Amino acid sequence: MRFSRTRGAAAVLAALASVAAAGLPAQAAAAHHDSTLVRTQDGWVRGESTPEGRQFLGIPYAQPPVGQLRWARPRPAGSWDGVRRATDFSNRCVQGASWDPGYQDPTYTEDCLDLNVYAPEGTGSKPVMVWLHGGGLTAGAGSDIVPDAFARQTGTVVVSINYRLGAMGFLAASGLDKEAQDGVSGNYGMLDQQLALRWVRANIGRFGGDASRVTVAGESAGGRSVCTQLASPTARGLFRAGIIESGAYGDCAARTPKTAAAAGAAFAAKLGCSASASASASAAKDTVACLRGKPAQEILAAQSGFDWAPVAGGAFLPQQPATATATGHAAHVPVLNGANKDEGRLFAYGSYDGQGKPLTAAAYPDALKSAFGPATGAKALARYPLSAFPSPTLAYAAAVGDQLMACPALRLDRDLASDGRAPVYAYEFADRTSPPFASIREAGKTFDFGATHVDEVQYLFKHFGLPTPLNAEQHALSRQMVQYWGSFLHGSAPRAAGQPAMRDQRGHPGRTLSLRTASAGGNTISTTVGTEHRCDLWDATAAG
Incomplete structure (x- = not known):
């Protein structure tokens, strides 16, 4: 209210x-x-x-x-x-x-x-x-x-x-x-x-x-x-x-003005406010007036199926973020950047096990091809064999998480560090015993979420205002993460008492702080995160 x-x-x-x-x-x-x-x-x-x-x-x-x-x-x-x-x-x-x-x-x-x-x-x-x-x-x-x-x-x-x-x-x-x-x-x-x-x-x-x-x-x-x-x-x-x-x-990545305008025209048509992306000035004005007259409930009901994202090409965002970063046109400020070890498990659960339909071995190849296209899907099938994972869903989750989150994070580290003007610190949240966030703890209690998407947030803050059900080791990791983030906010390299400091990627490329509980080996500086996530495949795919 x-x-x-x-x-x-x-x-x-x-x-x-x-x-x-x-x-x-x-x-x-x-x-x-x-x-x-x-x-x-x-x-x-x-x-x-x-x-x-x-x-x-x-x-x-x-x-x-x-x-x-x-x-x-x-x-x-x-x-x-x-x-x-x-x-x-x-x-x-x-x-x-x-x-x-x-x-x-x-x-x-x-x-x-x-x-x-x-x-x-x-x-x-x-x-x-x-x-x-x-x-x-x-x-x-x-x-x-x-x-x-x-x-x-x-x-x-x-x-x-x-x-x-x-x-x-x-x-x-x-x-x-x-x-x-x-x-x-x-x-x-x-x-x-x-x-x-x-x-x-x-x-x-x-x-x-x-x-x-x-x-x-x-x-x-x-x-x-x-x-x-x-x-x-x-x-x-x-x-x-x-x-x-x-x-x-x-x-x-942001949308291009052409792509965004075409989507806007389709959205307007869906709401009965039809006008083409190249409509005349008066027709375009009428379309906007029609859209502004629609109740929010109708706007929300119609937005499903569209990609809602920023648009490049104007004063706000002249270049794609990746281009700005790679060419030194992004802000020259210190950055702390990372991802979670099992990012894709949350998304795989939502698509399969959470729907009561775990991915089967027979359907696995087609799931990869659907996610990445026929050529890349075939390569992923060879790099993520079912024999290497406890279930087809977790195999699919590994491929999705690597392509979507882990490898782009490492690419961003490299691009930011290549400019050389400001420090870049890399982490990976890797507590595979972490509790999934509140909305799926009961629904997915038999699913192994590992260190999935969103899980690190509850180690820093109360997520949705709720206390996090952490054990003693996880509480210790939480305290360390708060120290890492806090020292960065105060202007230093991210540090925690008695723990390895995060390395500046400008002088230590590829060195990522792996955040883990003591029984899993504790916080360590890893040089193998890119290899573990098969980033040679996904970097080549991203490069076209």
Whole structure:
């Protein structure tokens, strides 16, 4: 639920009336004694204290993207009078239902561009991490994680944000191109992220954060977003470092304007707002008006089957991220980048065992050909023989995870390091005993997920606000990972007490920190991650 921008003001002002009468602004006087009362550039907010520190939830950073602002560049939030209560998460942006806790129902609310701030108590200016959530650019919210303990343990301020998703965040169309300043539409979700970063730059000092030491971080689609922001000239100066967790998939590729406009035309037709990608100006304008008149529920129902992703070719993203990185045109900032050892098992489970139809040996060759095409599928069949895996599903999962996540992450390490201007640190989360995330723990209790997609998140934060069921060894690994991430946020090489430091890829190419529990060998520097994931095959395939 959204909260009134003046909610709670009367009670607070009445309580402070005597102070105001003495000649000081009431809120300012109270802020000297109450660290949960903070003035932002738009108005006062009151958060709350927790055993981990302070938290301020549901602060708007942009105007609601409704009406004519649907599919428009986000505009800064307007000011409010009095004190805004900031103790509850805001709405998730428009998205469908999922198994995840609290996400069982879809949401159709477009008024969602808010952020959350977690700030430890105490004085001094602290490094800042801005977290971009995952969810395939079609789902998720800043409330997916609760990083309050992480913020306290690392001595940092953490900000999590919402941004527009799916068709609401990434629709490109001829009529929208004509409205865009650079003639390229379809990047609204990414522009939301940049506006949130600008809010952080303007306001975070009031929460104890250092605006000159901002790291943008994310997992899965959030990591892909970081990869995209690294390549965006309009993001320059908004952060000093980046963390990419399982986000290099597809080499962070964006859509071309032509492909995006064609998809937009097909989407419009699906909603009964027909117009070709090359429609006349008046027809294109009519199409956009028709789309803006559709309820969010219809937009969400129609978006299935389309690729919602950023669009290259304009001022926001002149080049493909991989091209910008390889040619030295990406931001020259330190990067911490990695993936999980068994990324593909989550996706394979969803396609097969989770549907009650485990992949069979007989169907395995065709599954590879369907996933990678006939020629590459045949090569994969030779490199991933069933004899090397406990089941056909896990064999398929290994191929998918290597091609989709593991090898693109290593390629990104090499490309970033080749520029030589900023350090690059590589990790692989390899705790194969890690519990799968909350929504599939019971449903998939007989499936071996290993160290699959998303699993590392719960070692850093409360995932969906839930305590993570870690054993003693996993808790130890969790503490070490928090130290690695925290030291990076503070500007050093990622380190943990008594553990090997992550190596800078510029001087130690191919050396990846493998994050494992003590009984599995502990954290070690590996030089064989690329070989283990058969990256010679997938690198050659990616090169064409």
